[in-house]
Amino acid sequence: MIPLDPAVWSLTHALIVFGVCAAVIAIVGTRITGVVDQLADRTGIGEAAAGAVLLGAATSVGGSVLSVTAAWNNHPELSVSNALGGIAVQTFFLAVADMFYRRANLEHAAASVPNLMQNGLLICLLAMIMLAPLTPDITIWGIHPVTPLLFGFYLYGINLVHKSSESPMWRPFQTRETREDVPDDDTATMPSMVRLWGEFLIMMAILGFAGWALEPSATVIAQESGLGQTVIGVLLTAISTSIPELVTSVAAVRRGALTLAVGGIIGGNAFDTLFTAASDIAYRKGSIYHAMSEDAEFWVALTLLMSGILIMGLIRRERHGIGHIGAESMAVLVLYIGGVLLLFY
Template sequence: MPDLATFSSPVLLALFAVAALVIAVLGSRMAGIADTLADRTGWGEALIGSILLGAGTSISGIVASISSAADGAPELSVANAYGGIAAQTMFLALADIAYRKVNLEHAAASAVNLGQAITLIILTSLPILAVTVPPFAIMGVNPLSPVLVLVYLIGLHNAHSIKREPMWLPRQTDATRDEEDDEENDPHSTRFLAFVFLALVGVVGICGWAVGQAGIELSERYDLSQGVVGALLTAVITSLPELVTTVAAVRKGALQLAVGGIIGGNMFDALFIAASDVAYRDGSIYHAISERSLFWIALVVLMMAILLMGLLKRERQGPGGIGWESLLVLALWIAGAGLQAWMG
């Protein structure tokens, strides 16, 4: 890999722009493939959104976090992870604005998404507990990191169980969109689509590495806080696939895929800190971060709790044609981003 420290600042900024464009364009194609695979496999949009689309579109973010941690930038690594989760949750509010018929959370009713939202809150709360206890690591890895992976796998298993044998079903209204409402008409074989999806994941991952490395270099050159760069720059750029795929899924009418892709992607993103803990060789990464990163972790818990309430209440119409939860989530992210930028 090239040494980005040898690049001039204009070249680094151009690299940021090109990486963002590639991530956005390929992300749109990934959404279409994921929707088709959801129909063909029978797994359902919510589950496919969380596993395939969520993890696939998150590859740029996890590469950015791991590479930053390995290079001794834990603050940027963790801020990139949770800043990305916050930004992606906010993207659902933007998707709600794009879906003008009713509140998105009303139309995209899914018990699977409810279960995954709860799992995400658990995954996000655990690192806060790790920060408050004395530092402890085995071979440089905090014991919480493998626990996070275990909780994630249990969450996926529960989501599959909810999909297979649901004990709770959302009330159907004239505005509720079922997965059966979508038509699948891609002429390519399932194997070919899976291969294309993996190839796109690889390219997006390379772009994620470039974004993470460029972020470290720019924070040093311009004396910027790694937390600000991670949460407001690299996090937003590496989250572009989620924005593009969510809006694309909403326009296709794959509403459960849109919501499931964000929540499932956020579940996967919550593992960034575990992977970064392994890559960070100076001890437990949970004890190498500042209150700025804790702010984003706590903000994510608050935003997800509000989103979960919206998914449960299923308000049909709110202010400006969107749900109250979308309005609150959007306001929280803007306020949080503004506060962190003002703090420098």
């Protein structure tokens, strides 16, 4: 029997709770993809927008709750490293998903204006987070000025993504391998809108609760194992809360919903930058940006580089690469693995 008070948990107790919560996030996060795909067709908002807003937000709920809870409990290092590590590993997962699409490189087949816009938005948000520690350590009601700017710029960017989807000023050149977002015409066989939205909200609530329960177990694991909060945040919590992104992106690629796969990852990454902003509000000891460790700042820079390479791949659109994986995807794989190895250097 595991005690209810995390303060008396042993490493074994923490690992059991962590494993159960990670399994819940993986199972529910995977199921929610099919619901979002149907909502995209039912509402007509398209796979790119659904991936950016609905799927990105839903699969990120566990990680966002964990980061905010960690910040509230005065664990800024775990909070920030979980948020930034999640963005990095999800970009890595997109490169992994590229291996499962054999007709062409994913950057070629899923190139679209909304995906390019979302990636540009992500780069801007990451740059703002990177700049925040270099600004004066000034807060208003305990909130750094960059925090409302992050929220405002995210909303502005999502509006641009929506406009670029509805009325694009240019389109990527269509090839035989390009897969466009074509809604399913057979919406009559789908569940009703009420049922779809009901399932979506219930699963989001479950993911949020699992993320809340993950935080104390991660803190105990960091303390008892001696690995530190940054390593636990980047490798353990970030990966476990990002498992839905891996499973859903691979599943979406295998069934040909390429725009949803890429849009879900990139849109989710842009949404994940708001973890840091929300954590700054929850952190009551000042600016969370100025509490970031050097390792956390390193992961901001690395993720910025990975995102820049990805957007170049979406513009370049290499059709085939070595082993049927794009050169940009290969670069993302190498950068992420290199970053993980440096954590232990």
